[in-house]
Amino acid sequence: MADQSKFSKMLSRIVKEKSSSNEDACNFNETCSDSQKNKLPFSISDEYRTFDNHPLWLKISTMKDLASRFGIEDPFFKLQENVHGTLTTVRGKECINFSSYNYLGFNDHPGLRKTAMVAVETFGTSVGASRLVAGERGFQKDLECKIAGFYRKPEALVFVSGHATNVSTISTLFGSEDLIVYDSLCHNSIIEGILLSGARYFPFAHNDLQILEKILMTNRSKYKRVLIVTEGLFSMDGDVPNLPELIAIKEKFGCILMIDEAHSLGVLGKTGHGLFEHWAEINTLKQCSGVYSQKNVNELMELYSSSVDIWMGTLSKTLASCGGYIAADSKIISILRFYAPGFVYSVGISAPAALSANKAFELMEKEPERIYKLRSNAQLFRKLVSSKGINTGRSEGFSVIPVIIGSSHQAIKASEELWNKGINVQPIIHPAVEEQQARLRFFITSEHTVEQIVETTVALQEVAKKIGLIK
Numbered sequence: 001m002a003d004q005s006k007f008s009k010m011l012s013r014i015v016k017e018k019s020s021s022n023e024d025a026c027n028f029n030e031t032c033s034d035s036q037k038n039k040l041p042f043s044i045s046d047e048y049r050t051f052d053n054h055p056l057w058l059k060i061s062t063m064k065d066l067a068s069r070f071g072i073e074d075p076f077f078k079l080q081e082n083v084h085g086t087l088t089t090v091r092g093k094e095c096i097n098f099s100s101y102n103y104l105g106f107n108d109h110p111g112l113r114k115t116a117m118v119a120v121e122t123f124g125t126s127v128g129a130s131r132l133v134a135g136e137r138g139f140q141k142d143l144e145c146k147i148a149g150f151y152r153k154p155e156a157l158v159f160v161s162g163h164a165t166n167v168s169t170i171s172t173l174f175g176s177e178d179l180i181v182y183d184s185l186c187h188n189s190i191i192e193g194i195l196l197s198g199a200r201y202f203p204f205a206h207n208d209l210q211i212l213e214k215i216l217m218t219n220r221s222k223y224k225r226v227l228i229v230t231e232g233l234f235s236m237d238g239d240v241p242n243l244p245e246l247i248a249i250k251e252k253f254g255c256i257l258m259i260d261e262a263h264s265l266g267v268l269g270k271t272g273h274g275l276f277e278h279w280a281e282i283n284t285l286k287q288c289s290g291v292y293s294q295k296n297v298n299e300l301m302e303l304y305s306s307s308v309d310i311w312m313g314t315l316s317k318t319l320a321s322c323g324g325y326i327a328a329d330s331k332i333i334s335i336l337r338f339y340a341p342g343f344v345y346s347v348g349i350s351a352p353a354a355l356s357a358n359k360a361f362e363l364m365e366k367e368p369e370r371i372y373k374l375r376s377n378a379q380l381f382r383k384l385v386s387s388k389g390i391n392t393g394r395s396e397g398f399s400v401i402p403v404i405i406g407s408s409h410q411a412i413k414a415s416e417e418l419w420n421k422g423i424n425v426q427p428i429i430h431p432a433v434e435e436q437q438a439r440l441r442f443f444i445t446s447e448h449t450v451e452q453i454v455e456t457t458v459a460l461q462e463v464a465k466k467i468g469l470i471k
């Protein structure tokens with residue numbers, strides 16, 4: 001009752017304020033001549049009528065000036081003229097491609113192409129509106145069922161963008177009375193979600209779980225829910241966190257654990273289940289030497305997967321589609337289904353995207369040799385590069401292999417030199433990474449041939465010598 005009267009008082013105050021400001025505007029219009037009506041009682045600087053002096057535009061134009069002064073072609077947004085795979089064509093020139101997340105080669109898979117074509121013929125190119133507005137489709141539910149089963153979780157929810165999945169999920173589930181502790185190298189979509197949530201937040205040094213524990217020891221008691229969020233396979237460095245230790249910490253401090261599997265799905269674990277399969281395999285091996293109580297890989301997978309509260313992934317990398325997903329318990333999924341803005345106020349996933357992602361899951365199960373081939377390609381690449389005295393950073397040799405160059409300018413130069421030798425690899429420069437960590441980032445796929453890998457590492461050695469990285 002008290003709330004109601006407070007609410008109606010507030011409402012009448014807002015109505016009053018609105019109508020009096022409208023009255024003022026009307027009075028002003030009535031008492032002014034025509035020329036005065038077009039004059040504002042304040043001035044607006046010309047600077048704020050355009051983006052000519054916008055700080056971000058100034059940054060971009062400085063970068064472009066710098067590149068042209070050094071005679072370097074802009075390495076970004078090159079127009080690629082064919083399907084992205086192990087080869088790419090730019091202005092008629094064919095190059096070996098290391099800039100695609102097509103980890104298991106599904107983007108060009110005839111089965112996937114056919115599925116997408118049939119999907120368009122049957123259901124059209126779009127579902128037209130948000131699922132809350134337009135209703136559900138069977139293919140959306142089927143994909144979610146598949147994802148939930150894959151992570152051994154009761155439910156899953158699919159969004160139309162991987163980036164929006166993180167932003168919407170984190171900002172919906174956590175608020176100002178909560179704390180979020182995240183790995184300092186987490187992806188932008190995680191950081192954006194954290195900022196939007198209004199929660200207090202702390203980064204912990206990359207993969208340093210002792211620091212994570214220290215932060216929790218000091219801060220856990222001051223907050224309601226505490227989220228620990230990290231990635232399964234880091235997209236800039238190619239290393240993995242210690243999942244069993246993360247689970248132990250989460251349980252000790254009563255936290256929620258979220259893992260972004262964007263780069264680990266289809267890459268880690270013999271069957272591509274990602275981080276939990278990876279650790280189940282490692283710890284099954286260790287327990288053979290008597291370190292752990294006897295559990296087989298499946299039991300450990302079950303244990304690790306169910307201990308992670310929120311599994312996040314994207315459809316755009318291994319699955320060669322577009323969109324993102326969350327697999328979690330039914331309460332979390334219900335909250336997201338009704339309140340996550342990126343789901344509620346955004347169109348539902350289309351048939352070609354949903355059905356091709358579902359097909360890619362099926363192919364991953366049917367063709368596990370792709371995962372094996374990816375692993376052996378990546379390990380060969382890393383071994384050859386390291387043997388030439390070139391620094392591959394923290395990469396564990398799964399699919400992402402950085403070559404640390406050490407300055408943004410040199411990284412751009414190295415990328416251009418390799419381009420001239422018929423190899424396409426993107427430079428990663430400041431501010432995406434620290435200046436002295438500027439690098440070339442190689443994405444290895446199951447489709448690269450041994451010849452392509454050898455040719456590339458030889459070219460890389462020549463370029464590294466030319467830019468003074470090695471002798």
Ligand SMILES: Cc1ncc(COP(=O)(O)O)c(C=O)c1O
Nearest residue numbers: 161162163187189235262314316
């Ligand atoms: C770790 C991580 N999470 C989320 C995303 C966003 O996924 P998407 O590109 O499918 O929107 C990316 C994209 O590269 C990523 O690397």
